[in-house]
Amino acid sequence: MKSLKLIMLLAMLGISQMAMAQTALVKGVLKDAQTQEGITYATVHVFRSDNMEKPVAMSVADENGNIRQEVKGTGKFVAQFSSLGKQTVRKEFTLTGEKEIDLGVILTKDDSQTLGEVNIVAQKPLVKMETDKMTYSVENDVDSKTSTVLDMLRKVPMVTVDGQDNITVNGSSSFKVYVNGKPNPMLSQYASIAFKQMPASMVKNIEVITNPGARYDAEGTGGVLNLTMQTMGGGQAQKMNGISGQAQLMAAPQGFGAGITLTGQQGKWSYNSRIFGNYMEIKDMVVEGNREQFTSAGTSVIDYQQKGRHMQKFLMASFGAGYEIDSMSSMNANLSIMSGKNRDNGHPTTTYSGGIYGNGFSYSNAMKQTKLWKSVDASIDYQRFLNKERTRSITAIYQFSHEPNETNNWTLFDEAYTLPIDLTSRWSFDHDKTDNHTLQVDYVTPVGKEQTLSVGTKFISRRSKTDSEYYLDENGEFVYNPLLSMKYKFINHIAAAYSEYEGKFGKFGTKAGLRYEHTWQDVSYELGNGEDFKKNYGSLVPSGSLSYSIAPTTNIGLTYNMRISRPSISYLNPYVDRSQPTSISYGNTDLDVEKTHTAGITFNHFSSKWMMNATLRQSFCNNAIEQYSFYDDNILNTTYGNIVKRRQTSLNIFMNWSLTIATRIIFNGGVNYLDLRSDALDTRNNGWTANSMIGIQQKLPAKMNFSLYLVNRTKSKTLQGWSSGFNMMNATLNKSFFKDKLTVGITGVTGLGNGGDLAFDSYSQGSNFKNHQRVRIPIQTVMLNVSFSFGNLKQTAKQQKKIEDDFMEKENNNQNMMNNMGIGM
Numbered sequence: 001m002k003s004l005k006l007i008m009l010l011a012m013l014g015i016s017q018m019a020m021a022q023t024a025l026v027k028g029v030l031k032d033a034q035t036q037e038g039i040t041y042a043t044v045h046v047f048r049s050d051n052m053e054k055p056v057a058m059s060v061a062d063e064n065g066n067i068r069q070e071v072k073g074t075g076k077f078v079a080q081f082s083s084l085g086k087q088t089v090r091k092e093f094t095l096t097g098e099k100e101i102d103l104g105v106i107l108t109k110d111d112s113q114t115l116g117e118v119n120i121v122a123q124k125p126l127v128k129m130e131t132d133k134m135t136y137s138v139e140n141d142v143d144s145k146t147s148t149v150l151d152m153l154r155k156v157p158m159v160t161v162d163g164q165d166n167i168t169v170n171g172s173s174s175f176k177v178y179v180n181g182k183p184n185p186m187l188s189q190y191a192s193i194a195f196k197q198m199p200a201s202m203v204k205n206i207e208v209i210t211n212p213g214a215r216y217d218a219e220g221t222g223g224v225l226n227l228t229m230q231t232m233g234g235g236q237a238q239k240m241n242g243i244s245g246q247a248q249l250m251a252a253p254q255g256f257g258a259g260i261t262l263t264g265q266q267g268k269w270s271y272n273s274r275i276f277g278n279y280m281e282i283k284d285m286v287v288e289g290n291r292e293q294f295t296s297a298g299t300s301v302i303d304y305q306q307k308g309r310h311m312q313k314f315l316m317a318s319f320g321a322g323y324e325i326d327s328m329s330s331m332n333a334n335l336s337i338m339s340g341k342n343r344d345n346g347h348p349t350t351t352y353s354g355g356i357y358g359n360g361f362s363y364s365n366a367m368k369q370t371k372l373w374k375s376v377d378a379s380i381d382y383q384r385f386l387n388k389e390r391t392r393s394i395t396a397i398y399q400f401s402h403e404p405n406e407t408n409n410w411t412l413f414d415e416a417y418t419l420p421i422d423l424t425s426r427w428s429f430d431h432d433k434t435d436n437h438t439l440q441v442d443y444v445t446p447v448g449k450e451q452t453l454s455v456g457t458k459f460i461s462r463r464s465k466t467d468s469e470y471y472l473d474e475n476g477e478f479v480y481n482p483l484l485s486m487k488y489k490f491i492n493h494i495a496a497a498y499s500e501y502e503g504k505f506g507k508f509g510t511k512a513g514l515r516y517e518h519t520w521q522d523v524s525y526e527l528g529n530g531e532d533f534k535k536n537y538g539s540l541v542p543s544g545s546l547s548y549s550i551a552p553t554t555n556i557g558l559t560y561n562m563r564i565s566r567p568s569i570s571y572l573n574p575y576v577d578r579s580q581p582t583s584i585s586y587g588n589t590d591l592d593v594e595k596t597h598t599a600g601i602t603f604n605h606f607s608s609k610w611m612m613n614a615t616l617r618q619s620f621c622n623n624a625i626e627q628y629s630f631y632d633d634n635i636l637n638t639t640y641g642n643i644v645k646r647r648q649t650s651l652n653i654f655m656n657w658s659l660t661i662a663t664r665i666i667f668n669g670g671v672n673y674l675d676l677r678s679d680a681l682d683t684r685n686n687g688w689t690a691n692s693m694i695g696i697q698q699k700l701p702a703k704m705n706f707s708l709y710l711v712n713r714t715k716s717k718t719l720q721g722w723s724s725g726f727n728m729m730n731a732t733l734n735k736s737f738f739k740d741k742l743t744v745g746i747t748g749v750t751g752l753g754n755g756g757d758l759a760f761d762s763y764s765q766g767s768n769f770k771n772h773q774r775v776r777i778p779i780q781t782v783m784l785n786v787s788f789s790f791g792n793l794k795q796t797a798k799q800q801k802k803i804e805d806d807f808m809e810k811e812n813n814n815q816n817m818m819n820n821m822g823i824g825m
Contacts, residue, residue: 023072024095028103030065030081036390038065039108040125041606042083049076049092059552063128063606067103068552071095081106126656126666127157129604129613131547131557132211132511134158134654138203139230142697142705146734146745146785149195149203149227154711155668157613157654158208159225160691162713163726163751163758164777165192170210170598170617171650171672172222174565179227179336183217185401185436186338186375191225193340197278197314199248199259201787204228210615211545211559211600214498214513215442215454218541221563221596221621229274229318230261241266244791248276252783255280268324277315285310286776287346293355293631294768300355300634302582306367308346315339329384339374352421356634361419366412377401391452392445397438404433411580421581425473428577432466451503454513457496464490468528468575486528486575493520509547509557516540519566523589528575533589539564557602567591567625571640583636592642596621611656621646626719628681631768644719647675662699669693676719681766687717689725703736710752721764721771727752728779745785756780 026046030039044067046057056077059069071077074095082088086108093101128135134157138144141152154161160168169175177187187194207226209216216224243264250257257278264271284307291302318336325331346367353360379399386392407430417423442456470484500513521535541564547557573587600617624644630637652670659665669692677684695709713725729752734745751758760775 022074022095022097023070024098025100026067026069026071026079026093026103027100028067028079028091028106030061030067030083030089030106030108032086033107033109038063039081039083039086040065040128041608042067042081042086044069045080045082046071047078047080048073049078052078055080060608062549062552062555063130063604067106068549079103081108083108086110125606125611126155126664127611127613127654129157129606129611131509131555131602131604132213132545132559133207133209134613136206136208138200138206141200142699142734143707143732144200144203145743145787146732146747147200149198149200149206150192151730152200152203152206153195154693154709155666155695156206156208157668158210158223158615158652159668160670160713161711163711163728163779164760164775165196167191167195169208169222169225170619170652171648171674172596174220175222175225176217176220177225177227180229180334181226182379182381182397182399183438184377185434186373186377186403187227188220190338190340190373193312193314193342194316194338197257197276197280197312198316199250199276199787201246201248202230202259202261202274202276204230211543211561211598212563213511213543214500214515214541215456217458217496218515218517218539218562218564219566221565221594221598221619223563229272230263242791244789246787246789248788249786250278250783252781254282254781270322272320273318275315275317278313280312282310282777284778285346287348287773288776289771289773291636291772292770293634295355295634298355300357301353302350303353304348304350306346306348308344308367311341311343313341328386328390329382331380331382333380334378336377337375340372342369342371344369357420361417363417363419363423364414365423365425366410366414368408368410368412370406370408372406373403374405375401375403386445393443395440395442397440399436399438399440401436402433403435404431406431423581425478426578427471427473427478429469429471430466432464434462434464437461447501448503450505451501454498454500454502456498458494459496460492460494462492462494464492464569466490466569466573470578482527484576484578486573487526488528488573489522489524489526490569490572491520491522494518507549509549510545512544514540514542517564519593523569523572531574531589537593539593539595553607554603554605556604559600559602560598562595562597565594565596565625567593567640571625582634583638585638588640591625591640592623594621594623594625594642596624596646609658611654613652613654615650615652617648617650617652619646619648626676626678628678628720628766629764629769629771630766636769636771641680643678643680645677645679649673664697666695666697667692674717676717678719681719683719683766685717685719685721687715687722689716690714703740705732705734707732718762718764720766721762723763724759724761726758726760728758734785741789743785743787747783747785748781749783750780 030042031037032039039061040063042061042065044059044061045055046069047055057069057071061067074097076094079091080088089106089108091103091106093103126137126140136156138152150161150165153159153167158170177184177191205228209224209226212224243262245260245262247260255278259276261274286307288305293300316338320334322330322332347364348367349362349364351362379397381395381397383393383395409428412425413423438460440458442454444452444454447453466488468486470481471478472481494517496515496517498513498515502511516538518538524532541562543561545557545559547555549555571587571591572589574589576584576586578584596619598617598619600615603614605612622645623642624646625640625642626644627638627640650670650672655667657665672689675686691713693709693711695707698706700706708731711728715725716723730747730749732745732747734743736743750756758777758779762773764771
């Protein structure tokens with residue numbers, strides 16, 4: 001009998017141990033209740049319901065708020081989700097032996113508990129890393145209140161900004177700019193100018209979509225930059241009616257600027273308005289050049305030098321309103337206006353000698369260019385969810401844009417020279433306008449567990465009209481010359497349809513899509529030396545990605561896409577620019593659409609203190625559009641052609657290290673190998689380019705922040721030559737007052753070397769010429785920035801009071817637990 005009892009007891013213990021040893025995968029996703037965005041890197045603790053003191057498991061949510069936690073045993077459990085600035089949420093569940101349990105969507109909201117004034121010293125995540133895109137949190141960057149969007153872009157993974165403020169994405173200058181998920185033609189065209197003036201505080205996030213899926217337009221070989229603008233309360237969800245805003249002032253020796261942002265909510269209505277303008281002027285820009293031409297008469301040399309001045313005015317205003325029709329549908333309307341004026345003045349001296357110019361001669365002239373550009377964009381969109389889980393939806397968008405532009409060029413020679421080249425003073429006036437109408441409909445539906453299908457269609461109607469007038473000086477009066485003038489119309493229609501599938505299978509994730517775009521182009525000339533032409537072609541654009549989660553904090557992904565670049569009218573237009581007496585430039589109506597294929601591998605790793613992204617990419621294009629030059633009748637001709645085979649291999653690395661809760665180190669850089677070949681020109685060029693941005697952000701006592709950044713770029717290759725690199729440094733010190741409502745910052749910028757200026761050399765050569773140019777730009781400056789927040793901006797964003805020592809102890813405990821789990825830094 002005793003033996004039987006012993007056997008039964010052992011059996012029961014064995015069953016109990018088997019039950020305890022059973023492991024279940026607990027899944028779910030933690031989201032913000034207001035924005036429905038995933039809570040990045042939230043901490044997950046799992047307790048037994050009868051012991052809330054000691055967790056039995058712990059993990060960290062991924063960059064999308066997804067939770068995957070293995071829990072051993074059976075019985076009742078409680079999962080606790082916490083994140084800085086959010087309310088702690090608990091979810092009860094019971095395990096009875098199943099292998100997997102899905103907690104679904106867990107909602108949290110901003111922590112509005114009021115326990116007194118807080119001195120927040122924690123570091124919020126700057127970057128959200130995914131296989132096919134990176135999201136840089138501008139609002140979490142301590143420099144955002146005293147910087148521009150262009151300053152922020154220098155830190156954004158996969159983006160490079162050179163010393164002349166030229167932007168490249170994935171090593172390409174061909175990219176598209178979206179605002180709140182909608183394409184913005186004017187920002188795409190004038191990205192550098194606009195971002196240099198736009199306050200960073202207007203932007204919540206910058207998304208770098210490195211592998212745009214089938215939903216996105218196929219154009220833009222570098223990818224897409226999507227700016228998510230600030231909403232209510234500077235990105236904090238509002239839970240009450242009211243209005244809040246921010247005012248900004250900027251002043252520097254080169255210029256000044258001011259802006260104001262207002263956001264509000266009243267019942268089911270939400271609204272926002274922004275306006276910003278500035279004036280900047282750079283004096284004493286020096287341009288020097290040397291051109292050699294090889295002819296049967298010997299080597300001819302042209303030397304020129306000028307000191308110039310650059311002026312820029314910028315104004316941007318936007319207005320938006322949203323209405324929540326019911327719990328399942330909403331409408332939004334937006335209107336934005338941008339305008340700019342650029343003016344460049346100079347007085348170059350040019351000297352000719354040798355070869356066909358014999359003993360030589362020289363002349364000087366006044367040069368002035370004024371460019372006015374504007375944009376009016378309006379859009380309205382409607383979204384409706386078709387099921388209570390909000391996983392099935394339909395969205396319709398209509399967008400209109402109107403873009404009028406004017407360009408004036410004056411070349412006024414100092415006297416009536418009698419020389420072997422034509423030195424008649426000249427003036428050209430170019431005015432054009434473009435109207436865009438866009439209609440897009442998208443439908444999203446689940447097709448299985450964690451699987452989604454998206455389909456949609458889009459139509460763009462674009463009409464442009466250009467009138468280029470050319471005048472020559474006749475006895476002190478400019479007279480219209482119809483032979484050198486041009487007037488034409490450009491019609492461009494694009495119809496597109498796409499389908500895209502996305503799914504998750506355990507640790508694997510996949511996305512695959514196919515997009516078809518058909519283009520109709522029709523150019524007709526009313527005046528000038530161009531011939532009417534039409535083009536009609538289709539482009540089938542595939543894309544795909546595969547990701548694998550190695551661990552909750554580590555993932556790897558493979559990507560592929562094909563992107564296209566349609567030749568713009570500035571590339572196609574055969575109008576001949578004769579503003580310079582010894583050189584001309586014109587477009588090429590025979591250009592074809594450029595097609596680029598890119599494959600890449602991405603590695604992401606993050607912990608509570610360390611974040612890293614590494615992306616290796618290979619791209620190739622066999623019909624790249626390239627600008628090139630050649631001599632004809634002693635005149636340097638510059639035009640475009642599909643004449644290049646381009647191969648590019650790049651490695652980009654982003655690292656963010658929270659050295660302490662008050663110190664952050666950032667690195668953004670990469671290396672790039674470019675191979676360019678042209679059979680048409682019998683030319684080949686290749687070489688390496690490296691770029692880096694390394695910075696430190698330091699929180700100081702008395703609510704002060706200090707930042708220091710070093711930016712470097714090495715020499716880069718072009719088909720017919722090279723362009724030099726640069727080195728520069730900027731530092732910012734800012735301080736907050738009145739419970740963070742007022743921020744005052746001072747920023748210093750300087751080049752490293754060349755007396756603090758930036759010097760850019762460019763070199764090109766052909767079969768019968770060599771050309772060298774140096775541009776020297778004085779950038780040394782000190783800027784004062786002031787921003788003031790008002791209204792109920794802080795009402796829903798108050799943090800719990802916390803003693804710094806307690807916070808440090810919690811961080812250390814969390815890190816020790818991560819190390820024990822093998823997550824370690």
